[in-house]
Amino acid sequence: MIPAPFDYARPSTVEEAVAALADEDAKVLAGGQSLIPLLRLRLAAPTVLVDLAGLDALRGVHSDGDDLVIGAMTTHASVLADPLVNRYAPLLAQATGTVADRQVRHRGTLGGSLAHADPAGDLPAVAVALDATLEIAGAGGRRGVPAADFFVDYLTTALEPGEVLTSIRLPKRGEGWSTRYEKFNRTAQGWAIVGVAAAVRRENGGIAEARVALTNMGTRPVRAAAVESALTGASADAETVRAAAGHAAEGAEPTGDLSASAEYRSHLARVLTERAILAALGQAHAA
């Protein structure tokens, strides 16, 4: 269908963007891969669309000391191809490679995906697992919000009206860390029924640290805290991993829909967590 009428602004600086967002029914347009379908279905009818396409400053990846900073308007395809991302945040690169299809990855952006906060989206769980900080600009200045606090509810984030997500800051995870995003979907370009983002740091043959976050196991990404604590300080063998993964769905509140019941999602969370950690440890599951 055709969207309802709206005004269109194309700022060229963050300040202009923030000013354009003064209207409370304004909406930010990044890559448009989620918003434009909603507009076409008339499920969203903003008064003004603030298109960030002209903000070149929000594109690209750079190194900042111990952190990696990714502009919010960096497309999935650029994230996927970026050498810094592949070196310091391979989990993000791998998960980004599972997002929808090639066409969508060339239009969609990392920032758009996080700000949209669809519980079935792959990247919010990755941001939580990697302990990202989301950098935000608004009329009152700039602030950073940890990923764990950024995702509030279904399609709802800590972004206030008038604020713009400008960049994503990730601690570099180099030596010792290994990661895996395990995604389960019905079709190759479909949303995740469940996804598991896992990062483990090995030391002296054991697991020194583990970070595990789940996609689509609730209205926002879920940290699998019980799995993490069961793994921390444990040995890196298959039995230990299996036992730890058994806690994956604890505290999660998945919903049922056409593609999966809540019970099946919880089961998948356990199976996929085991597979993700084993894969991260280099003990790849056969499938």
Added chain:
Amino acid sequence: MTVTEEREVGSPRRRKEDARLITGRTMWTENVVLPGMLHLAILRSPVAHARITHVDTSAARELSGVVDAFSGRDVADIQGGLPCAWPVTEDMVHPDHPPLAVDEVRHVGEPVAVVVARSRAAALDALAAVEVDYEALPVVLDLEAALADGADLVHADKGTNRSYTWVFDSGEAGTGEAVDAALDGAEVVIKRRYRQQRLIPAFMEPRSVVVDPTGDQYTIWSATQIPHILRFLVSAITGTPEHKVRVVAPDVGGGFGGKLQVTPEELIAFVAAKRLGKPVKYTESRSDSLVSAHHGRDMIQDIELAARRDGTITGLRVKLLANMGAYLGLVTPGVPILGAFMYNAIYKIPAYRFECTGVFTNTTFTDAYRGAGRPEATYAIERIMDELAVEVGLDPVEVRRRNWINADEFPYTTVAGLTYDSGDYEAATTRALELLGYDELRREQAQRRDSGDTVQLGIGVSTYTEMCGLAPSRVLGSLRYGAGGWETASIRMLPTGKVEVVTGTSPHGQGHETAWSQIVADQLGVAFDDVEVLHGDTRTSYKGLDTYGSRSLAVGGIALYNACQKVVDKAKPIAAHMLECDPADLEFTGGQFRVRGNPDNGKSLADCALAVFAAHDLPDGVEPTLDADAVYDPVNFSFPHGTHLCAAEVDTQTGRVAIRKYVAVDDIGRVINPLIVEGQVHGGVAQGVAQALFEDAVYDADGNLLSGTFVDYTLPSPADLVDIVTDRTESPAPDHPLGTKGVGEAGTIASTPAVVNAIVDALRPYGVNDIQMPCTPERVWRAAQGGGA
């Protein structure tokens, strides 16, 4: 009979229509722009069943850019009703089907009101200003509950939700024994209930229609498979004389049976154009298309198979409940009846009974979808053949072999009364088993079972035949179908020797322009590129019965062949005159008439075409034209067949099914263009696999279509499919001068049971003997946990 060299037929020509179809730089209906053209938007019912207590379009009419707005009540007397051309029984209940709902809506998505505006955006914006009040009525969804005493009714005035019950009984028909006796005395009886989920054809190009009233002529462009049938029925429904209606199906982007329909939208556009005296366009959105274009399948199949302990089938009883939806579409009631002749499949079955009851529900009406009745039949019989194999302890291939019709038994008259023309089931099956590496995979399966592998392997076997070449007109008449099954072709020889072919078929992606050119090139001895194929415009192709049911080549191809022979026959006396010889002394090869024994002296068809153009020196009494028409009514259906095998890996921990190898060996008779055949098989298999694994049109308890977008109606992409290993065996169609049988539906028919049989086979050790389609990961996982799903 002329003898020609065959150069084009059998060659994998790239399709001449593809450049324009793939780039989209062509005339789709949506690309039609006419001076003063208005745009139409349709307000659709948000509820499944309700009385319309109030409609007010006046506020919409006041909006900027809006030219008109009206509801069903405003046009109740002039809009006419949608046709059902297949009243399968004398007493079939056939409710009125107004294009725009008048007093009551009976499914979500039913058109309620219309806005016509100067732009599409203005028309869509104004829909929000149309006021409609609904008073809820009980919603009927479940097929069995709908037939119970005291059930709520979809059409209260009809007093029942039963549209018809249609029966075929071999004992009564004299084509076999009585089935009751066979079942009562059987050594083995297997009884199953299978469900054909509802599917959405989901053609690539959404439906679009433009109606242009100019003078007293109405020109209708429509993304339809059936321009000729549409013309006839629009004329009949609206009372417009047929010669004042022209229908154009320009390039059409797919149909799969979904555009074998006279649609509410076409008639609504006609009413609007007539009312305003201006051209009007309607193009549906994808969401509108999914909820309102007719759906397919949706049946409950109760099937009982009687057999001896050695695996020999002794009887088959089938009882169907077929979901009609809220109304009857063009051939809705007939779709399951086409399956009646196919449940017995390739097998020698002595006793057979088929009973189908059509049931109304508050859902989008169903109608033809690729295979139309035949995939459903093939699914049920091929699923239960695997159950028979397990029951009697035979390999699934062996149990089929013990029952199928042998190559030396053709022509073979089946228990359903059809005469199969030719085939060799053994040859196709043997080839398929080789290509799959059947024995080796069976060994691997045993190893995985023994080791308790979390990933199990299953092998699915599916054999099939189908009735193609719809259809002998007499047979259609005996089934109470409203039209015949003949097809036409015309050849126009241009003075320069180039050829225009007019076909009564209406391609929407099949590649007729290429295949027809190949046939004509061989028959007339002209170059492939010198043939232009015209179709889909009733002004150039005034007669035809269009494209569906794998009929175009199997029926239209013979008309084309016959027209070619007539051209050659007309040219012969002219060539003889030029060569100063007796026509009887001429032979026609490679496009040249030559005197027998004198190969150096000849005249081409082009020479003859120029000669009749000038007409200066023709034999006395010879009409100055080579043009010829032919109409062909088939004497029988054609019966392609094949064996499809699927090896699937099933992850018992997650329920994910991964097809590892898929082999399709089809016998479709002689092949005109192997590249086109390959494409048809690939696309058909993809669609059949999609029914097995992915697609499902789901309604909630209130009758809302939950799978109303492509996020929820799960179509697979190439990434979800595997390379398909294809091969062919060849049993030419004896009734067809070109020997072709039809391939448009084969892949869809064979593949669904092949995939499900593979999954069930993988999970047999877990006590599984069925999984409801689509076999979603969750259903498969649950089956692996405890048998049922």
